[in-house]
Amino acid sequence: MLRIENLSAWYGEAQVLRDAGLHVDPGEVVTLVGRNGAGKSTLLRCVMGLHTGWRGTVELGGTALGNLSADRRARLGLGWVPDDRGSYATLTVTENLTLPPTVGPDPWSLERVYEAFPALYQRRNSAATTLSGGEQQMLALARVLRMGARMLLCDEPTEGLAPLLVQQVGDLLREAKRHGVTVLLVEQNLRFATSVADRHYLLAEGRVTAAMENSEVRSRERELLSYLGI
Amino acid sequence: MVMRRTVGLVAAATATAFVVAGCGGGGPQSEGDEKVTGGAIVLGVLNDQSGAYSELSGRNSVTAVELAIADFRAKYGDRAVTTDISVRSADHQNKPDLANSKAQEMYDRQGVDLILDVPTSSAALRVADVAKEKRRLYFNISAATTDLTGKSCNKYTFHYAYDTYMLANGTGRTTTEQVGRNWYILYPNYAFGQDMEKSFSAAIADAGGRVVGKDGAPFPNTSGDYSSYLLKAATLDPKPDVLGTMQAGAELVNVVKQYNEFELRDKGVSLAVGLMFITDIHSLTPAALAGTTYTDAWYWNFDQQNREFADRFQQETGARPSFAHAANYSAATQYLEAVQAAGTDDADTIVAELEGKEVNDVFLRNGKIRAADHRVIHDAYLAQVKPQSEVTEEWDYVRILDTIPAEEAFRAPSPDCTL
Amino acid sequence: MTALLQSTFNGLVSGAFYALLALGLAVIFGMLRVVNFAHGAFYMLGAFGAYVLLAEAGVPFWVALVVVPLALALLGMALERAFIHRLTRLDPLYNFLLTFGLTLILQDLVKLRYGVQSSPYEAPAGLRGSVDFGLFDFPTYRVFILGFAVAVCVGVWWALARTRVGMIVRAATERPELTRALGINVGRWITPVFGFGIALAGLAGVLAAPMRAVNPLMGADLIIVVFAVVVIGGLGSIFGSVAAGFGIGMVQAWAEAYLSAFPIVAQTIVFIVMAAVLLWRPAGLFGRAEAPA
Numbered sequence: 031m032l033r034i035e036n037l038s039a040w041y042g043e044a045q046v047l048r049d050a051g052l053h054v055d056p057g058e059v060v061t062l063v064g065r066n067g068a069g070k071s072t073l074l075r076c077v078m079g080l081h082t083g084w085r086g087t088v089e090l091g092g093t094a095l096g097n098l099s100a101d102r103r104a105r106l107g108l109g110w111v112p113d114d115r116g117s118y119a120t121l122t123v124t125e126n127l128t129l130p131p132t133v134g135p136d137p138w139s140l141e142r143v144y145e146a147f148p149a150l151y152q153r154r155n156s157a158a159t160t161l162s163g164g165e166q167q168m169l170a171l172a173r174v175l176r177m178g179a180r181m182l183l184c185d186e187p188t189e190g191l192a193p194l195l196v197q198q199v200g201d202l203l204r205e206a207k208r209h210g211v212t213v214l215l216v217e218q219n220l221r222f223a224t225s226v227a228d229r230h231y232l233l234a235e236g237r238v239t240a241a242m243e244n245s246e247v248r249s250r251e252r253e254l255l256s257y258l259g260i
Numbered sequence: 261m262v263m264r265r266t267v268g269l270v271a272a273a274t275a276t277a278f279v280v281a282g283c284g285g286g287g288p289q290s291e292g293d294e295k296v297t298g299g300a301i302v303l304g305v306l307n308d309q310s311g312a313y314s315e316l317s318g319r320n321s322v323t324a325v326e327l328a329i330a331d332f333r334a335k336y337g338d339r340a341v342t343t344d345i346s347v348r349s350a351d352h353q354n355k356p357d358l359a360n361s362k363a364q365e366m367y368d369r370q371g372v373d374l375i376l377d378v379p380t381s382s383a384a385l386r387v388a389d390v391a392k393e394k395r396r397l398y399f400n401i402s403a404a405t406t407d408l409t410g411k412s413c414n415k416y417t418f419h420y421a422y423d424t425y426m427l428a429n430g431t432g433r434t435t436t437e438q439v440g441r442n443w444y445i446l447y448p449n450y451a452f453g454q455d456m457e458k459s460f461s462a463a464i465a466d467a468g469g470r471v472v473g474k475d476g477a478p479f480p481n482t483s484g485d486y487s488s489y490l491l492k493a494a495t496l497d498p499k500p501d502v503l504g505t506m507q508a509g510a511e512l513v514n515v516v517k518q519y520n521e522f523e524l525r526d527k528g529v530s531l532a533v534g535l536m537f538i539t540d541i542h543s544l545t546p547a548a549l550a551g552t553t554y555t556d557a558w559y560w561n562f563d564q565q566n567r568e569f570a571d572r573f574q575q576e577t578g579a580r581p582s583f584a585h586a587a588n589y590s591a592a593t594q595y596l597e598a599v600q601a602a603g604t605d606d607a608d609t610i611v612a613e614l615e616g617k618e619v620n621d622v623f624l625r626n627g628k629i630r631a632a633d634h635r636v637i638h639d640a641y642l643a644q645v646k647p648q649s650e651v652t653e654e655w656d657y658v659r660i661l662d663t664i665p666a667e668e669a670f671r672a673p674s675p676d677c678t679l
Numbered sequence: 680m681t682a683l684l685q686s687t688f689n690g691l692v693s694g695a696f697y698a699l700l701a702l703g704l705a706v707i708f709g710m711l712r713v714v715n716f717a718h719g720a721f722y723m724l725g726a727f728g729a730y731v732l733l734a735e736a737g738v739p740f741w742v743a744l745v746v747v748p749l750a751l752a753l754l755g756m757a758l759e760r761a762f763i764h765r766l767t768r769l770d771p772l773y774n775f776l777l778t779f780g781l782t783l784i785l786q787d788l789v790k791l792r793y794g795v796q797s798s799p800y801e802a803p804a805g806l807r808g809s810v811d812f813g814l815f816d817f818p819t820y821r822v823f824i825l826g827f828a829v830a831v832c833v834g835v836w837w838a839l840a841r842t843r844v845g846m847i848v849r850a851a852t853e854r855p856e857l858t859r860a861l862g863i864n865v866g867r868w869i870t871p872v873f874g875f876g877i878a879l880a881g882l883a884g885v886l887a888a889p890m891r892a893v894n895p896l897m898g899a900d901l902i903i904v905v906f907a908v909v910v911i912g913g914l915g916s917i918f919g920s921v922a923a924g925f926g927i928g929m930v931q932a933w934a935e936a937y938l939s940a941f942p943i944v945a946q947t948i949v950f951i952v953m954a955a956v957l958l959w960r961p962a963g964l965f966g967r968a969e970a971p972a
């Protein structure tokens with residue numbers, strides 16, 4: 031579904047990604063772990079077409095994305111859940127959900143979203159930024175599901191969430207996966223990662239230094255945690 | 261951040277606008293034994309060629325000076341003291357500093373013998389200083405300040421067409437006598453406006469009138485709105501008979517448009533304008549100004565002589581001349597005549613030649629170049645804008661109500677002036 | 680009391696011009712991140728458009744009110760395509776300088792053709808005279824301007840709040856990058872929004888023609904005040920620009936009416952207010968600190 035090869039990225043002079051490569055097969059949930067500042071968000075932004083200084087190959091479903099603009103990429107089925115949750119202050123909850131066009135064959139309806147998240151329904155006419163952090167995270171995920179995106183790029187969706195909400199995020203991702211949605215998940219929470227994902231990549235100093243199965247992550251958990259500095 | 265930058269950018273950009281300035285060329289002149297320095301006479305027109313005053317004077321004043329040169333050549337032919345007479349011009353954009361540097365450049369580098377025109381009082385005064393320092397001649401036409409013949413007067417500076425005293429004395433006195441005693445004065449709050457307000461208040465009091473209210477409006481008035489003042493005028497007690505506006509150019513246009521909007525004339529408040537040019541009436545249309553009185557230094561359709569000049573001028577420029585255009589023509593002519601009579605362009609000789617001279621030409625009627633303060637006095641006119649129904653010819657917008665004799669039109673020489 | 684009402688009313692009328700101009704600036708800034716210095720020049724072109732149509736083709740005010748803003752919107756869109764759009768990726772300073780240069784060019788072109796002198800323009804016959812409000816009467820044309828400007832502001836607010844295009848404009852204004860990443864072709868809306876902002880400036884110009892001096896420099900002074908209004912309201916804030924526009928109009932009118940003994944205060948009140956607001960709320964009254972992405 032998603033293939034990244036020799037991806038390098040810069041902020042001005044500073045190189046953040048160095049020939050990074052990974053792939054996510056259709057229907058898979060794959061996590062990308064790495065220390066703070068390793069370049070995880072930058073990698074997602076490169077896939078989304080939002081980063082300007084980059085070089086390398088990014089393919090979606092076998093076609094190279096090249097210099098496609100971000101909106102074209104979204105309409106090819108990429109759904110971005112940014113690390114800051116991407117809530118609009120000037121849009122209501124409903125508008126936040128209905129702003130993006132539908133881009134896939136199997137989009138969630140607004141009713142389905144509100145059924146799944148009664149809290150969002152209750153606040154549907156409020157500005158999205160007045161929601162709690164957890165609600166905003168649900169909103170961001172619900173938004174890409176409502177688009178019908180086939181390939182989700184989720185940037186630390188569990189960060190700062192209470193355990194109950196983390197579980198809810200997990201349920202949602204597993205549900206998406208059941209419907210054939212592919213997910214690249216940036217995650218620091220290894221327990222959570224192994225509970226939803228099939229495989230894992232480790233990003234260190236801009237390179238993908240390891241590809242691991244669930245079992246390997248579990249067995250190396252202590253080592254990895256100390257590496258990640260958690 | 262963006263905001264702070266924006267504010268900074270606006271300031272920076274505005275500043276840039278002020279810096280943009282044209283520049284002139286011209287090499288130094290060699291000194292010779294001729295009667296006339298370098299064998300040539302150079303007249304320099306220094307005025308506003310792009311801004312608010314460029315219509316009432318501006319480039320068309322250069323044309324007026326060229327007409328004067330052509331007439332001089334035609335009149336004297338081979339007997340002329342020199343045939344090499346030319347005009348230089350520069351745009352001072354109404355900025356005193358620019359006027360100062362342009363004047364220096366004209367005298368020093370372009371061999372200019374006489375600087376003409378120079379609207380905007382602050383700029384005019386700076387040029388007077390340059391003339392004094394360089395000991396070269398300067399005929400101011402378009403500036404209004406009486407300081408040119410008062411505390412800032414000097415041997416080489418002559419003030420030609422009008423001044424605030426003339427305007428106030430003509431309009432203030434006559435309007436008080438003929439239209440109404442109670443005045444409300446609205447003036448732009450800067451040197452010219454404050455000057456005009458003082459001169460008008462004095463003239464009105466002299467004529468037995470009373471200023472029941474006066475306000476200095478912002479200058480420049482960025483909102484373009486004068487309604488607060490106009491409404492106030494209508495509610496003052498006692499109610500003013502006359503609204504005297506000292507605004508000029510576009511600001512005058514705003515005042516008049518809004519005076520009409522608030523129907524002050526119907527409420528019994530007549531309009532008197534401190535300074536107005538025929539070009540202003542042309543742009544506002546006589547309908548908007550019908551009945552307004554003001555003092556004119558010269559009117560193109562006053563008599564046959566004026567009209568002939570106006571026809572020639574219109575052929576060259578497409579417009580009828582304002583008094584500033586006619587005065588530039590006259591000033592250039594009188595200077596050339598003086599050089600011809602004296603047989604030299606030596607500034608001190610010319611000053612001696614001009615002082616006390618009595619002159620009549622297309623602009624100067626009963627004119628006299630006063631020796632005491634270098635005020636050039638002449639008849640002035642009290643004018644009234646015709647109602648639209650009486651306008652039969654484009655540009656012929658006013659009726660001359662009264663001729664104010666030269667001796668009365670201008671103030672007596674000021675004790676502040678020592679040449 | 681009557682005097683207070685009258686000056687308030689007049690302030691609202693001046694404010695109507697500020698509001699229309701600031702609204703256009705705010706929409707343009709929101710969508711393009713361009714501080715359009717040429718806004719005052721388009722206001723001037725609006726007034727000249729009305730004048731030229733009347734003087735040279737006998738086209739009346741009411742037609743000009745529709746035709747001139749539309750024509751200017753087209754001109755604005757062409758200029759956006761030809762120049763502004765090429766510089767949007769660079770530092771905002773570039774476009775600020777570009778639009779500043781554009782201002783000088785537009786002013787000089789008009790000057791070349793029509794001179795600096797003001798051109799005559801009168802209110803349409805139906806809007807002359809005055810309306811009696813009991814306590815005082817007020818020029819009909821001013822009543823019209825106020826009503827019309829309020830209607831336009833409400834209409835724009837409605838379009839922004841209730842239509843899909845409005846939603847996209849709000850989203851793109853708040854977070855342009857995120858909006859693109861959500862599949863919205865923001866670029867497609869930039870040119871029309873610029874044209875729309877210009878049309879508002881042109882509309883203000885047409886409205887001004889009967890009551891203000893119509894000359895090439897008429898927008899030059901005004902735009903400085905409008906910048907102050909936009910800064911006070913909060914750069915890019917639609918509501919802020921309109922509220923600050925009407926507010927500043929009133930404050931100015933009150934200062935002129937009640938502080939006429941101190942003309943310097945009336946002259947600088949806008950900037951005094953601006954400085955005070957910036958000290959108190961650096962992002963303006965209704966502005967928010969800029970969000971990322």
Ligand SMILES: Nc1ncnc2c1ncn2[C@@H]1O[C@H](COP(=O)(O)OP(=O)(O)OP(=O)(O)O)[C@@H](O)[C@H]1O
Pocket residue numbers: 041046064065066067068069070071072073113
């Ligand atoms: N806009 C920017 N300009 C310059 N450097 C940046 C910028 N954004 C990120 N960086 C730097 O690039 C590197 C990678 O950043 P990135 O946000 O991709 O890391 P990350 O792996 O997502 O970290 P985190 O776990 O903190 O989210 C970091 O060193 C960061 O400081």
Ligand SMILES: [Mg+2]
Pocket residue numbers: 070071072113185
């Ligand atoms: Mg990150």
